[in-house]
Amino acid sequence: MQFLFEVEDVFSITGQGCVLAPGVPQAFMRELKNGAPLLICTPQGEHIYTHIDFFVSVKKKQPLSHTPFSLPSMIKKESIPAGSKVYLQDDERK
Template sequence: MIEHTSTIEATFQIEGRGCVLVPGIPRDADTHVKIGDHVYILDEHRDCIDTVIRGIELIRAQPRLKGFPILLPKSITKDDIAIGAELHIVEQSPSDGKQNKSHFDVGDNVNVLMNARNHSPHVGQITEKLWHHKFQLWYYYLRDSDGHKVSKRYTAADLLPAEKRTEP
């Protein structure tokens, strides 16, 4: 997986379609971003909106734009996104029949990002990782700092690496 990061400069609400973010996908990057790729947005308080790309806006005669604006699902509005927030687009590498490289390994210490999918803060260690063939991504399972198994699976976009690594 490849992650593209940019700062949101503008948001637009298009009635009947949804919220559009500018600059979106960087023009200067060699990208293979597509509809359905994972996106997360971090504001200045490190609150996270976790979603996917619903559309890619191709605007002609706009060479001054730094990228191709992206459309988010209708459930996310312009009011949900602050100008200046960090946009992270997680590009799924083209699959050649091999599993993509994992962001985390068993034994890595991680923090769970608080977002629409995650309502409970967890700090823990990855105990298992599982490749999901249909969605072409890794799922991770954790034990919290007290040694209890967390019953939820997480994606790389749900996790941040903690400072140190402990071998299992």
């Protein structure tokens, strides 16, 4: 399991789930794809096992240091508070 980032903000996209920001660091050496398994640990101690649904394209004048992504639509914005920690799972959950 590898730490990716701490959630600073969560946005809802109607019909598509929530987007976690800042997202995966650009400097992350391993290529991530849709479906990559994640573990999200909330500040309250809850563990949410999920995956990257899709990466979100953001147009900015300056290059981003992170790439935000969306979670499956069954995970609601209220479930992921700021301060939650996002980890990449190396293996399927046992």
